[in-house]
Amino acid sequence: MTKEEAIRKCEKYNQTQVLRFYDELTDAERNELLTQIEDTDFSLIERAAHEAKKGEITPIKAMTAERIKENEEKFKALGLEEIRKGHVAAVLLAGGMGTRLGSDKPKGCFNIGINRELYIFECLINNTMEVVKEAGNYPYFFVMTSDKNHDMTVEFFTEHNFFGYEKDKVLFFKQEMAPATDNDGKIFLEEKNRLATSPNGNGGWFSSMVKAGYDKVIKDNGIKFLNVFAVDNVLQRILDPVFIGATVDGKFSSGSKVIKKAAPDEKVGVICLEDGKPSVVEYYELTDDLMNTKDENGEPAYNYGVILNYLFDTGKLLETINNPLPLHVVDKKIPCLDEAGNYVKPETPNGHKYETLILDMVHMMPDNLPFEVIREREFAPVKNKEGIDSVVSARELLKKNGVEL
Numbered sequence: 001m002t003k004e005e006a007i008r009k010c011e012k013y014n015q016t017q018v019l020r021f022y023d024e025l026t027d028a029e030r031n032e033l034l035t036q037i038e039d040t041d042f043s044l045i046e047r048a049a050h051e052a053k054k055g056e057i058t059p060i061k062a063m064t065a066e067r068i069k070e071n072e073e074k075f076k077a078l079g080l081e082e083i084r085k086g087h088v089a090a091v092l093l094a095g096g097m098g099t100r101l102g103s104d105k106p107k108g109c110f111n112i113g114i115n116r117e118l119y120i121f122e123c124l125i126n127n128t129m130e131v132v133k134e135a136g137n138y139p140y141f142f143v144m145t146s147d148k149n150h151d152m153t154v155e156f157f158t159e160h161n162f163f164g165y166e167k168d169k170v171l172f173f174k175q176e177m178a179p180a181t182d183n184d185g186k187i188f189l190e191e192k193n194r195l196a197t198s199p200n201g202n203g204g205w206f207s208s209m210v211k212a213g214y215d216k217v218i219k220d221n222g223i224k225f226l227n228v229f230a231v232d233n234v235l236q237r238i239l240d241p242v243f244i245g246a247t248v249d250g251k252f253s254s255g256s257k258v259i260k261k262a263a264p265d266e267k268v269g270v271i272c273l274e275d276g277k278p279s280v281v282e283y284y285e286l287t288d289d290l291m292n293t294k295d296e297n298g299e300p301a302y303n304y305g306v307i308l309n310y311l312f313d314t315g316k317l318l319e320t321i322n323n324p325l326p327l328h329v330v331d332k333k334i335p336c337l338d339e340a341g342n343y344v345k346p347e348t349p350n351g352h353k354y355e356t357l358i359l360d361m362v363h364m365m366p367d368n369l370p371f372e373v374i375r376e377r378e379f380a381p382v383k384n385k386e387g388i389d390s391v392v393s394a395r396e397l398l399k400k401n402g403v404e405l
C-alpha cells in the first residue's frame, strides 16, 4: 500500500492519528506500518457500535447427568467408534493473552504442579491420552495460537516432545489480530510504526483454521466433528466419548458441555434458545426476569452454564463460515504511545479491544445438545492467581480428582 492509499483508508475511517509519526520513520519502518494498515480491518470498530440486540430468549432442555448415566455405556461405545474411525478431532483454543494470570508466557506453559512440573498444556494432553488409549488411535489435535504467543507455544510443545502425543497429529494455526482503540474508537499505536493489536477473540477459530488450509485436513480425513475447548480448564475432558456418542445418537449438529449453575447470578454464559435457535446469553445479559423464571419442576429455567467445551459438525461450520459473528467490545488496559510518542502502560482500562466469541457460534447451528457434566469433575478454570477460578482453586480440584501435583 502506498502512503497516499494509507491516508485515504485512514481518512475514510477517521484514523489518521496512526500516521502521526510517519515522517520520523525509516523506509523499512514506513513499509511495516503501511503493510499493517493495509492488512487491518478498520471497519470492525464502526460495526461494533451497531450490534443487533438479542432476539426472544426461551429455555432449552439439557440432557441431565442422570439421563447420561442411564445411557452411558451405549453413548460411550458409539463415541469410541467415532474416534476410532477418525471422525472427531480436538481444537485447543490457546490464542488468548491470559492477562488476569499476569504472566507474559502462553497460559498453557504455566506450571500448575507443586512438587513436580505439570504444565497446563501437559495436563490437557494427559486428559486426551486417556481417550487415545481407549480408542487405540491419535485423533488430530489442532492448537490455535496468536501472533503474540505462537512461537513460544510451538517451541514449548517441541521441547517437551508433545508430552507424548503423536507429533504429526498436532497442528498449529494462528488466529487473526484486531486493532485496539481508545474509548472513542481511535486506534492506538504501540510503536511509532506499529498499530496496537490484540487477538480477535475466540470466535474466529474456524475461519482461521480454514485460512491455514486445515479444511483440507478435515475433508481428506473425513473429520465430522470438532471438539473445541479452552486452554484454561485443567479438568477438561477432551474428546469425551460419552459426549460424542450422545451428540451423534441424537443427530445433533452441535453439543455444549454445561454445568448446573451454583447460584442464579453466577457469572457464566447460559444456554438457551434465541428466536427458537440454540444460543448462549452472557451473565450480564441475563435479566432478573429470566434469572427468576422457573420450569415445570420449579427449578430455574436458565440453570445451565457453558464451560467452553463444544462439539460442532464440520459440515455445518463450513456452511456458516461466511456468516459474521457479533462483535463484543471489551474494556482493557492497553499499552500504547501517548501524544508525544512515549510508551505508557496503563494501571486501569484505557480503551477497547474487539472480539468475536465462540459462544455466538452456537446460534449459527440449527440445534444443540446441552450435555450436563459434574462441575467438581470437569470444571477447574485457571483465570486468576488466587480466589475464584484461580491457580489455587484449580490445584484443589485437581487433587480431589486424583491428579498428583
Ligand code: UTP
Pocket: 093, 094, 095, 096, 097, 098, 099, 100, 101, 107, 144, 175, 199, 200, 201, 202, 229, 230, 231, 232, 308, 383
Ligand atoms: P478468556 O476469555 O479467559 O480470555 O479465554 P484470555 O485472553 O485467555 O484471558 P484474560 O481475559 O486476558 O485473562 C477463554 C479461552 O479462549 C481462548 C483463551 O486462550 C482461552 O482458552 N482465547 C481467548 C483465544 O484463543 N483467543 C482470544 O482472542 C481470546
